[in-house]
Amino acid sequence: MRSNVDPWNDREIVGWIADETDLNKPVAIEIVADGRVTRTVTADLLRQDLAEAGYGDGRHGFAVPDFKAAIPAGTKSVELRIAGGGPGATIGVKFLAPVSEFDADEALRLSQLRWRGDEHDAGLTWGELWTGDAFLDTALRVATIMPKAKIVEIGPGYGRILATLIERDVSFQRYLGVELSERRVARLNQRFGADRIEFRCGDVN
Numbered sequence: 001m002r003s004n005v006d007p008w009n010d011r012e013i014v015g016w017i018a019d020e021t022d023l024n025k026p027v028a029i030e031i032v033a034d035g036r037v038t039r040t041v042t043a044d045l046l047r048q049d050l051a052e053a054g055y056g057d058g059r060h061g062f063a064v065p066d067f068k069a070a071i072p073a074g075t076k077s078v079e080l081r082i083a084g085g086g087p088g089a090t091i092g093v094k095f096l097a098p099v100s101e102f103d104a105d106e107a108l109r110l111s112q113l114r115w116r117g118d119e120h121d122a123g124l125t126w127g128e129l130w131t132g133d134a135f136l137d138t139a140l141r142v143a144t145i146m147p148k149a150k151i152v153e154i155g156p157g158y159g160r161i162l163a164t165l166i167e168r169d170v171s172f173q174r175y176l177g178v179e180l181s182e183r184r185v186a187r188l189n190q191r192f193g194a195d196r197i198e199f200r201c202g203d204v205n
């Protein structure tokens, strides 16, 4: 399953989702308000960009123009997920109330639902794709990476820090990235996987 939810604004939710194993079958998604399903939407709107990218006839878009009309007043969180739920079904989570209004367990549960999904890369770094340059410049002011270094990154996201290490030709012996999202791990291993580089799915908590 591949999906993308545009950055949510206060009114509408726009995105797409496609089942790569059956591109003719539109996917149904649910809007879940504080844990309750309030609406189901079929992702069957034509998206020319998806048709051009080879996603069948491109009819995999969805739009919920006024999502707040579909949820009870005072809702604190909204989850967007593949109908029926289950592991990895969440494709987006939005906190409508300040995090301070959630108890710690609920805030952790919701943030993990979000992280375990397959949010588009830029969504992980505040709407823009970043390089790892600023991080590495800061880290290298206080530490040295030796050629025998074994690097562990917790939550590699889309791998910008490793990409920068490689671009700068920094020598290291091994790199292990531990990431909550199974789908990100699959993409990262496909992009970077090598003898000395590995991503594993896991929760460091």
Ligand SMILES: C[S@@+](CC[C@H](N)C(=O)[O-])C[C@H]1O[C@@H](n2cnc3c(N)ncnc32)[C@H](O)[C@@H]1O
Binding pocket: 115, 116, 124, 125, 154, 155, 156, 157, 158, 159, 160, 161, 178, 179, 180, 181, 184, 202, 203, 204, 205
């Ligand atoms: C904001 S992104 C940052 C990614 C990357 N470190 C960077 O600087 O670009 C946070 C990443 O950490 C992952 N993550 C969050 N909690 C985690 C946990 N408990 N165990 C492993 N990965 C986790 C998320 O899935 C997400 O990909």
